[in-house]
Amino acid sequence: MILKSYTxxxxxxxxxxxxxxxxxxxxxxxxxxxxxxxxxxLERLGLSLKYIVNTHGHPDHTAGNKRMKSLTGAPVLMHxxxxxxxxxxxxxxxxxxxxxxxxxxxxxxxxxxxxIEVGTISFEVLHTPGHSPGSVCLYGHGHVITGDTLFxxxxxRTDLPGGSLDTLLDSLHSKVLTLPDDTIVLPGHDYGATPTxxxxxxxxxxxxVR
Ligand SMILES: [Zn+2]
Ligand SMILES: [Zn+2]
Numbered sequence: 063m064i065l066k067s068y069t070x071x072x073x074x075x076x077x078x079x080x081x082x083x084x085x086x087x088x089x090x091x092x093x094x095x096x097x098x099x100x101x102x103x104l105e106r107l108g109l110s111l112k113y114i115v116n117t118h119g120h121p122d123h124t125a126g127n128k129r130m131k132s133l134t135g136a137p138v139l140m141h142x143x144x145x146x147x148x149x150x151x152x153x154x155x156x157x158x159x160x161x162x163x164x165x166x167x168x169x170x171x172x173x174x175x176x177x178i179e180v181g182t183i184s185f186e187v188l189h190t191p192g193h194s195p196g197s198v199c200l201y202g203h204g205h206v207i208t209g210d211t212l213f214x215x216x217x218x219r220t221d222l223p224g225g226s227l228d229t230l231l232d233s234l235h236s237k238v239l240t241l242p243d244d245t246i247v248l249p250g251h252d253y254g255a256t257p258t259x260x261x262x263x264x265x266x267x268x269x270x271v272r
Pocket of ligand 1: 118120193210218
C-alpha cells in the first residue's frame with residue numbers, strides 16, 4: 063500500500079493519500095489546504111485519484127473539497143449526517159465567521175460497513191459519531207484513519223454542534239479500541255507526542271479512553 067501524510071490548512075489537518083501500488087488508483091482523506099501541491103503530489107507519484115473522502119464535516123477538514131475536486135475531477139465522499147448538518151445555514155454561518163467558506167454538498171454518502179476500494183486496497187467505513195454525528199474512521203491493511211475521533215493521547219472535542227462525549231466514548235470503545243493491538247492510528251491532527259500511534263498504545267495510555 064502507498065500511504066503518504068501531509069499537514070495542511072490553517073488548523074494543521076493531517077491529510078492522507080492512500081493508493082494501490084499495482085493499479086496506481088488512490089483516495090485522499092481531508093485535503094483541506096495546499097490543494098495544488100497535493101494535486102502535484104498525486105501526479106508526481108503517478109496516481110489517479112478516485113475519491114476525496116472526509117472523516118467528518120468540520121470545515122477545517124472539508125475546506126479543500128471544492129478546489130481538490132476541480133483539480134482532479136474526483137467525487138467527494140462524506141457521511142450523510144455531517145453533510146446535512148454542516149451545510150445548515152445557521153451552522154455554516156458560524157463557520158463562515160471563523161473564515162471558512164461553506165463546502166459544496168458531497169457527491170456520495172458513505173455509511174457504516176461500506177468499503178472504499180482503490181485497486182487491491184480496501185478500507186472499511188466505521189461510523190464513529192461523537193466528535194460530530196457523521197464522523198467516520200477508515201480501517202484497512204493494519205491502519206485506521208481516525209479523523210478527530212481519536213488523536214495520539216487525546217480525543218476530539220465534543221462542544222461543537224452535534225457533538226457528544228458519551229457518544230464519542232461509546233464509538234471508541236465499541237468500534238475503534240477493539241481493533242487489533244498493532245493497528246496503526248493515523249489521526250486528523252498531529253496533536254500528540256508522535257504523529258501516529260497504535261491501538262494498543264492508545265487503549266493503554268490515552269487518558270481520555272481509560
Ligand atoms: Zn473536527
Ligand atoms: Zn479537525
